[in-house]
Amino acid sequence: MAGVLDSVDQRTQLVGENRLELLLFRLAGPQIYGINVFKVKEVLQCPPLTILPKSHRVVIxxxxxxxxxxxxxxMGLATGNTSVGDPKDCFVIITEYNTATQGFLVSGVERIVNMNWEEIHPPPKGTGRDHYLTAVTEVEEKLVEIIDVEKILAEVSPMEESISEEILESSRSDTHQEAPKVLIADDSKIARKQVSKCLEALGIEVTAMNDGRQALDHLRDMVASGVTPSDHYAMMISDIEMPEMDGYTLTTAVRNDPAMNKMHIILHTSLSGVFNQSMVQKVGANDFIAKFNPDVLAAKVAEQVKVSQNKA
Structure with missing residues (x-):
């Protein structure tokens, strides 16, 4: 796999065009899986490992x-399947999620494919509640499953999801006013749950959508019914990586529509922060927050809610 990621820096032009590149890999069987190249720092033959006593069973x-x-x-054990095999015969995909670096053992890494987010779809209905898929797609007539890495990390190394008392007291909404409303868009069930729990602790009413396309359709339906989205919602919090339509494209569409372009938009993602800061300006989002820090999210949301209430 030497050189498979050599040109990753040149691929940034794909972002903002509703495009992505997937690194394809396999676990123990013939099924092909995918991961966004922008989450990948390196791919290498598995190096010697040091065993950690009392670590989670999937941490080898x-x-x-x-x-x-x-x-x-x-990665096999992490998704409820069998082990991918002897580490000496396997590869490691080094990734960066939520400002932390970790490696995933896989049996083989194949190639990178260039795709449009419109070709990436939510998992089929009936998949069940305990699956580890965030999306699926098709490459050369073969099903590719995109794993919900955020769910894996939440199980292996749970993050603090509670808001500190100090932030909670200073951020809680005015109980004498109608509960503020916030729209969120995220394809990860775990991420939607985390954000909703955080906002609801502030007394905020949450409307959650599974991807950018759903969120945009929802906003357009509001406009069609005579409701101005920025009057109804204090803000929108959107993930970036989502099937059908990514967060950059969603933000651009909202900004280009005079009926909804006053929406306050925060991009909330596990992608690299430095790169996203420049993309925030390019697409017209108001802010960017790296996942998942409940205190930071609560403080940012509370600040905007107060601005929204003062305008009402």
Whole structure:
């Protein structure tokens, strides 16, 4: 796999065009899986591992890579399947999620494919509640399953989801006013739950959509019924990576529509922060928050809710 990510920096032009590139890989069987290239830092043959006592069963050890110590998880075990095999015969995909670096052991890495987010679809209905898919697509007539890595990380290394008392007291909405409303768009069930729990603790009424297309259709339906979205919602919080329509494209569509372009928009994502700060300006979002810090999210939302209430 040497050189498979050599030109990743040149691929940034895809973002904002509702496009992405998937790194395709396999676990123990013939099924093909995918992960967004922008989450991937490196792909390498699995290095020697150091076993950590009392670690989660899917964490098979830590690797010392580039002067850093990185936990390595067996992607097969992490998704409720069998182990991908002997680490000595496997590859590791080094990724960055939620400002942390981790590696996933896979049996083989194939290639990178260039796709449109419109070709990425939500998991089929009937998949069940305990699946680890965030989306599916098709490459050369073969089904590709895109794994919900945020769900894996939430199970292996749960993040603090509660708002500190200090932030909670200073951020709680005025109980004498109607409960403020916030629209969120995120394809990860875990992420939707985390954000909803955070906002509801502030007394906020949450409307959740599964992807950018759903969110945009919802806003357009409001406009068609005579409701101005920015009057109804204090803000919209959108993930970036979503099937059908990504958060950048959603933001651009909202900004280009005079009937809804006053919406306050925060992009909330596990993608690299430095890159996203420039994209925030390009697409016209108001802010960017890296997932998932409940105090930061609560403070940002409360600040905008107060601005919205003062305008009412």
């Amino acid at each position: 050890g830590v690797a010392h890579i580039r002067s850093g110590t990185i936990p390595i998880m067996d």
